Amino acid sequence: MTTPETEITTPAGEPVIEPVIEVRRFLHVPPELVYRALTECEFLSRWWGPRRLENVECESDLGGGGTWRIVQRAPDGMEFAFHGEFRELERPTAGWPRSSSRAPPLVLEAVEGGTMLTQSTRHDSVEPRDMHIAAGMEGGIIESFERFDELLDTTQGA
Numbered sequence: 001m002t003t004p005e006t007e008i009t010t011p012a013g014e015p016v017i018e019p020v021i022e023v024r025r026f027l028h029v030p031p032e033l034v035y036r037a038l039t040e041c042e043f044l045s046r047w048w049g050p051r052r053l054e055n056v057e058c059e060s061d062l063g064g065g066g067t068w069r070i071v072q073r074a075p076d077g078m079e080f081a082f083h084g085e086f087r088e089l090e091r092p093t094a095g096w097p098r099s100s101s102r103a104p105p106l107v108l109e110a111v112e113g114g115t116m117l118t119q120s121t122r123h124d125s126v127e128p129r130d131m132h133i134a135a136g137m138e139g140g141i142i143e144s145f146e147r148f149d150e151l152l153d154t155t156q157g158a
Contacts, residue, residue, distance in 0.1 A: 006145050008138050010129065019129040021137070023119045025145055029152045031108040031115045037152060038106070039086075044070065047147040050140050053080070062086060 007024045027034055037043040041058035048055055049072050056079070057071035069083040109116040123129035 005149075006142050008141060010133070019123045019126045021121045021123070021129060021132065023117075023121075023141055025117050026111070026114060027117055027149070027152065028114040029156055031110050033152060033156065034108050034115045034117060037148060037155075039068075043151060043155070044068075047151045048072075048144055050143045051147065057081075 005025055009022050011020055011022055037047065039060055039062055041060050044060060045055040045058040048058075048070055053072040053074055055070055056073045057069065059067070059069040061067050066086045067083060068086065069081065071079055071081045073079050105120045105122065107116075107118045109118070121132070123132065
């Protein structure tokens with residue numbers, strides 16, 4: 001699924017041992033604000049996931065080997081927990097981002113008028129990747145980015 005603002009692809013020619021879902025989106029705010037919105041619970045809990053779910057827990061540890069965790073609650077009370085780790089994290093500064101010989105899972109690139117965000121979600125095999133897509137992740141990503149845009153529009157001076 002792709003919208004004019006968000007492009008979601010499963011790149012061709014990817015190695016079968018590590019299938020990827022790639023998301024690209026242009027954001028009309030500087031990388032520093034995008035970084036904060038992606039890493040600080042003050043922001044994360046206000047945009048992450050579809051509107052019908054309430055974010056009831058948010059943890060974000062930016063230290064070396066840090067982790068993140070978000071728990072969402074559906075109207076029927078069912079809860080869904082999502083988590084991950086920050087493998088490499090670098091706060092945007094002058095001269096950022098630094099070059100790397102490997103593609104990181106998230107890149108924030110300063111471009112004219114804002115930031116180009118590129119996110120890669122890696123899966124252990126094709127089956128879990130395809131199940132992730134079939135479970136509706138594309139709609140959730142698009143709705144999350146709509147909420148993300150709304151939040152960033154109201155917090156540009158934060």
